[in-house]
Structure formats: C-alpha cells, structure tokens
Amino acid sequence: MKSIKILAVAALCTLAFSCNKKEETASSAENLDSAQAKTVVDALSQHETPEESEMLKEAQSKPLTTIAFSETDHNFGDIKKGEKVEHVYEVTNTGTNPLIISNVKPGCGCTVPDYTKEPILPGKKGKITLHFDSTNFDGSVNKIADVFLNVEKAPVRLTFSANILP
Template sequence: MKKLCVTLFSAFALMSFTVKPMAGNPIVKTSTASAVAWKSEAISLGDIPQGKPKEVEFSFTNTGKSDVIITNVKASCGCTTTDYTKTPVKPGETAFVKATFNAANKGAFSKTLTVTTNADAEPKILNFKGTVI
C-alpha cells in the first residue's frame, strides 16, 4: 500500500510540471484548415409543434484534395436520431448530417450533434435549438 501511495504521489508530482518556451526558442504552432466547410454549424428552429418529430439538416462541402468520410455522428440525447452521408465525399462534393428531434415535451430545447470525420483531429459540434409549443 505504501509503495502504491508513493507511486501515485510521484505520478501526480510529475504531471504538475509545465514546459515554458524560452525567449530565444519560441514554440511555433501551425494549424491546418479543415477540408470540411459547413454551411451552418447552428440552426434555430424557432417554435415547433408538440408531438411532431422535427428534422433538421446540416450540410458541408469537401474543400480538400482527398475524400472525406463521416465516421460517426452522436446525438446529445436519446430524443434525437441521426442520419448522414455514408459514402466517401469527394473533393468539391457536398454531404449531409440529419437529426430528427422528438418534440414530445413542451419548452425550450438545445441539442448537439458530435460529428467525427477523417478530415479533422477533433470532432465538430453542431447544434440546433428551438421551443416546443
């Protein structure tokens, strides 16, 4: 037990150190533009009727030089189902991500879709909102 505590303490102590760049040797960060150009990343649906599922569609264009593949789309809750382009999206082509929201409960809502592609290291978060009346 004592050995475990010492090991954990050592691990946490090592994680607390940070590396600071030296004045004469700056760290250069480069960013690459995404090959995925979304038409919109947020959509406001306004007022929607209760009891009627509402579909919302996001689209993007592949602005890169290689195919884009959507590998996963995850909704923020079980009240939303998703559909998306399953085939590779060639350069210059457009594709879609659809969500169908079950508008069962009255009131304001805000939902997200997490879209993972082979074009970006980080998933893209899309959102839509509105009010069920």
C-alpha cells in the same frame, strides 16, 4: 462558499453523465454565475467516453481533409409538443482527400442522425440530417450532435434549438 460551488459543479457533472444528457445539464448551469457555468461546460466538454475516443481515432486514422458547413446551428423556432422535425446540414469537402463521416453521435435519444455514408470526394457535398422528436420536452431546448470525420479538429459539433409549445 467555494466548497458550495464545487459541490454544485460535481452534482451537475454527476447528473450529466448518469443521464447522458450533457447539453441539458450545461443549460441547467444558467442558475450559476458565468464563471461557474463556464466551469461546468468546460468539464463536460473535456470528458470523453471510451466510445467517443475510439470514434475519434477511427475518423483521424484516414488521410485528413478540410471542410465547410453550410451552418452548424439551426433554430426550428416554435414547434408543437410531440412534433417531429428534421434539419439537413450540408458539408462540403474543401480539401484534397476524400471526406469520411465515420459517425454522428447525438447528445440524447430524442435526436436521431442520418448522414452520407460513402466517401465525399474533394469539391463535393454530403449531408447530415438530424431528426428531433419533441414529445418529452416543454419550452426552450438546445440539442447537440458530434460529427466524427477525418479533419484536424474533430469532432465537429452541430447544434439546434427549438421552443416547444403545448
């Protein structure tokens, strides 16, 4: 039985990395028991690509600061298949050094980021907008975007969900 669980985790991880859709594979883990699903999600979140590693190094090479997000999760609710929606996440620089958002990396090509490119001074706000195209989806979806910035615990993960109706 243990070998079957290991094979299931390996198959899900292989699928995740070949499709570059980590968050969708993690949600596929719903068919596994909670311990198995946690193993899959942990394995996926610990895997860092060389590109992500470089983005993290770049972000943390700047003097670190602290931040506060207005929210890190958004629910679009019901939307029609093919509808394009967007949500703005506000980030406030609560530290003493300028906040620099060096990159925003969505989990898949259905999500396109736009974000404040210039340094955000202490006490000021910046924006990260995630644009989502629902054309290729049905039913419940959960998406992610990793934000690389000069804070201690980077990247920061933004998420959103929607229920895609026909």
